[in-house]
Amino acid sequence: MNAARVSILALLVFWAASALAVVAVPPLVGRVVDRTGTLSSGDIASLNQTIRTFEARKGSQIAVLIVPTTDGEAIEPFSLRVAEAWKIGRNKIDDGALLVIVKNDRRLRIEVGYGLEGALTDATTKRIIDEEITPKFKSGDFAGGVSAGVNKMIRIIDGEKLPEPEPPHWHQQTGLFDVDALFNPFLLIPVFLFGGLMRTMLGRLVGAAVGGGVVTLIAWFLFGSIVAAIFAGLIAALFVLFSDAITSSTSGGSGSWSGGSSGGSWSSGGSSSSSGSSDSGGGGGSFGGGGASGSW
Known part of the structure; x- marks a missing residue:
């Protein structure tokens, strides 16, 4: 009986330790998130500009994440966790794509949203990894590899018929x-x-x-x-x-004026403003595990 209890306790401790060992998903602070310092600030700025221009024109969203390691977690579940947390792509259109690079583990993956699976098929994303990205990674050109992969993804998505992006509110x-x-x-x-x-x-x-x-x-x-x-x-x-x-015709109405200005409309306006999309926010897209993985 005691042996059974010890075994159960050991199993629970193992599960808890495994759960704690899972690498946390970094916050989405831009279209390019580099947690390794591999890319220079100029590289990141250039990639961000490329992706922002594409997003404004096409509506689809692309993001890049570079992390040092997943601590033993396979890149497929890690990449999917990132995609589900970041929600790249537009809501109900699901036209997001995510490039995840695990530098120390020498692994990478392109995760594809539901709405792009017809364009960025598993075979297509595998070719992008093998032909565009990993040859440059092998020579140490990480910035060139990321840029080549992103640009190839953009060219392929450009050929896909997608709903037009919504114009900015002021247009x-x-x-x-x-x-x-x-x-x-x-x-x-x-x-x-x-x-x-x-x-x-x-x-x-x-x-x-x-x-x-x-x-x-x-x-x-x-x-x-x-x-x-x-x-x-x-x-x-x-x-x-x-x-x-x-003012003379509305004398005595100052109480209602004050009440109107202190009502819920202020907080409502602030709430809607803060919840609007920004450059660093995902659009609510969904992913189902489509894409491909590779190594170098």
Whole structure:
């Protein structure tokens, strides 16, 4: 009985030690994450620029990870763990690809998202490893090997029909400018406060002119449209001219104004801003183990 308990305890300790020995997935801090110092800052900047340009044009995402070792873990499960953690590729399109290099173990793998498995097949990724990457690695040219592999992946993905990437938010306007943006409360509140200050300091007419002019310049900078800028400036000037009538008609409403500004909309706006995609974030793509491994 005691022997059985000792055996079970030893097995549990072994499992716990094995779990603790698994190499943690590094955080995704850019499209190229080098935990070995193999690539120079210039190499990383160049690769990041190449991948960012491709991502903006095609929508698909590529990432590179270089680690010293997996401490005995096979590269296939390690690479898949990284892919699942980073979620490279767009959500529901799953058009991500990940190049993982384990330098000290002399192993590498290309992990392919579901949406690219028709282009980056197992055979294709194996050829990229054998023909583009490992010959340069064998000669010590790691930067050249990574660059060659990434560029080959980009050329192949370019031939795949994928959904168009979404344009940046500031390019989504179909007309000269978005009128609704001018009535955003986060823009209107500073305008009203500034206009009221100008009226108090300079008087009604001069304050209206100065306030409208400054708002015109700011709006021109923000919207990039002279029409939008003039429109915003006129609104500000009119507010300065008639702000006394507005405030008198809404006297007693300061409590509701304060309540509105302290409501949930501020935190909601901040939340959506922080949750937006960034250069270092994955897009929510999924992986199923497609790809190929190699060594040098």
